Amino acid sequence: MPNSKSAITLLNSTSSRFRFARTFLRLFSRIKSQRSATFASAPPDQLKRQSQRIKMVAYSSMARVAGPRRAWARALLFKLQTRPRHRTLMRRKRRPSTSPDDQVGKLRRLLPGGETMDVCTLLEETANYIHCLSTQVKVMKAISDQHLSTPN
Amino acid sequence: MDPPLVNESSFSAANPSAYSLASIWPFGGEQGGSVLGLRMANLAQNLGGFRESSTNRDGSMEESTVTEQSGGGRKRKDVSSEDESSRMVSTSSANQLSNSNDKRMKVVESRDENGGIKAEVDPNSADGKKLAEQSPKPEPPKDYIHVRARRGQATDSHSLAERARREKISERMKILQDLVPGCNKVIGKALVLDEIINYIQSLQRQVEFLSMKLEAVNSRMSISPGIEGFTVKNIVNQPYDAAGILYGSQAARDYTQGAQPEWLHMQIGGGFERTS
Numbered sequence: 001m002p003n004s005k006s007a008i009t010l011l012n013s014t015s016s017r018f019r020f021a022r023t024f025l026r027l028f029s030r031i032k033s034q035r036s037a038t039f040a041s042a043p044p045d046q047l048k049r050q051s052q053r054i055k056m057v058a059y060s061s062m063a064r065v066a067g068p069r070r071a072w073a074r075a076l077l078f079k080l081q082t083r084p085r086h087r088t089l090m091r092r093k094r095r096p097s098t099s100p101d102d103q104v105g106k107l108r109r110l111l112p113g114g115e116t117m118d119v120c121t122l123l124e125e126t127a128n129y130i131h132c133l134s135t136q137v138k139v140m141k142a143i144s145d146q147h148l149s150t151p152n
Numbered sequence: 153m154d155p156p157l158v159n160e161s162s163f164s165a166a167n168p169s170a171y172s173l174a175s176i177w178p179f180g181g182e183q184g185g186s187v188l189g190l191r192m193a194n195l196a197q198n199l200g201g202f203r204e205s206s207t208n209r210d211g212s213m214e215e216s217t218v219t220e221q222s223g224g225g226r227k228r229k230d231v232s233s234e235d236e237s238s239r240m241v242s243t244s245s246a247n248q249l250s251n252s253n254d255k256r257m258k259v260v261e262s263r264d265e266n267g268g269i270k271a272e273v274d275p276n277s278a279d280g281k282k283l284a285e286q287s288p289k290p291e292p293p294k295d296y297i298h299v300r301a302r303r304g305q306a307t308d309s310h311s312l313a314e315r316a317r318r319e320k321i322s323e324r325m326k327i328l329q330d331l332v333p334g335c336n337k338v339i340g341k342a343l344v345l346d347e348i349i350n351y352i353q354s355l356q357r358q359v360e361f362l363s364m365k366l367e368a369v370n371s372r373m374s375i376s377p378g379i380e381g382f383t384v385k386n387i388v389n390q391p392y393d394a395a396g397i398l399y400g401s402q403a404a405r406d407y408t409q410g411a412q413p414e415w416l417h418m419q420i421g422g423g424f425e426r427t428s
Contacts, residue, residue, distance in 0.1 A: 028366075054363035058363055120317065122326060123327075127331055129352070137359060140359065140362040
């Protein structure tokens with residue numbers, strides 16, 4: 001019985017990794033096609049902007065895989081999809097976090113959308129966020145390793 | 153038991169409003185001769201009422217039966233005062249005291265619990281529907297926070313709720329400790345939270361670093377079509393044990409078979425609802 005249970009969790013983790021990889025590569029190929037269209041003149045600061053874009057893609061694919069049921073995923077997608085000026089306008093209306101200095105306040109600022117959660121929800125969402133983030137890191141590491149190992 | 157049943161069927165055929173008696177009768181069988189006499193008196197009263205007042209027969213008839221039979225029910229209730237049925241009677245009487253119909257049902261219920269012959273009641277009585285919807289009323293499974301105060305702990309509701317919240321938080325902390333590597337040895341909530349924060353920051357930095365790395369890789373091998381085709385399979389096949397590889401290859405096959413149009417749709421629609 002424990003064997004089957006561990007196998008089930010392993011399958012789940014594998015399938016979630018698969019979904020992460022699929023979503024990430026889909027978005028990644030999209031920005032790659034955009035970029036290859038404007039590849040001829042690439043100034044050096046474009047590199048940084050491009051890596052920023054890849055980071056955004058990584059986060060948004062992570063949030064999409066996590067689904068709309070997760071509060072952090074919703075907040076992250078909202079943050080990525082809205083423009084910065086609009087975002088500051090929206091943020092002004094939010095209530096300030098009750099404990100700005102201790103660890104819970106730090107965690108609130110670290111987790112997307114964590115400013116408005118209570119502590120129980122914050123911890124639960126943090127657990128899910130850590131899981132998704134580590135999976136995303138594994139996926140990205142695997143992709144980059146693979147590209148480095150097979151240069152063409 | 154047999155004569156009441158016969159009487160009941162004939163009587164209900166004759167009198168359409170006689171279900172009150174019909175529902176009560178089977179219980180009288182166990183009480184012996186005195187109650188049998190009582191029942192005969194009831195029958196006589198009912199028949200008389202039926203003959204005399206055809207317009208207001210429901211009121212007078214049922215009043216008489218209720219007074220008689222509820223007297224019998226009270227006796228039974230006093231004998232077994234700590235029974236489950238006594239509570240049931242009290243609740244139902246508190247709810248609907250004025251309705252004579254429900255009074256009759258009260259008697260039926262109390263006797264039913266005492267005698268334990270419910271199987272005969274339900275098909276016979278015309279009130280079976282109402283009885284069935286009243287019988288689960290006394291003990292519904294309520295939604296309350298299941299907290300038990302130990303010895304010396306406060307028992308008012310605020311303390312109980314606060315204790316439940318703390319237990320929930322500590323449970324979540326335990327889950328997080330299992331998730332973050334090297335966090336099991338740390339003792340203390342603040343230190344655990346520190347570890348968690350550090351881990352999240354390191355992961356976010358890793359994402360940043362890896363995106364830069366991917367950008368470098370991507371710019372170096374600028375135009376290379378077909379990156380997706382083999383990459384997904386290789387990534388998924390990377391887990392080190394056999395089960396993961398098995399499932400990964402299977403999932404990759406599924407993906408190559410039929411997932412393409414769905415992707416397209418997800419790209420168009422933003423993909424927020426589709427990727428659950």
